[in-house]
């Protein structure tokens with residue numbers, strides 16, 4: 014029997030992007046679950062906005078850079 018060397022599998026493989034699941038909402042005055050939406054396109058990425066799921070208040074934005082292979086299409 015030959016024991017094959019296997020690379021260690023990391024359980025957190027799906028967490029490539031950091032997700033904010035709860036942010037402080039000034040209207041609700043507590044940390045609330047948020048939904049993410051695309052706010053606008055930037056020359057070097059996208060700007061996403063986080064909205065409170067309870068009252069819809071914008072509680073923050075996050076800039077997401079474009080993927081490298083997608084950038085090859087933009088000169």
Ligand SMILES: [Zn+2]
Nearest residue numbers: 038041065068
């Ligand atoms: Zn709220």
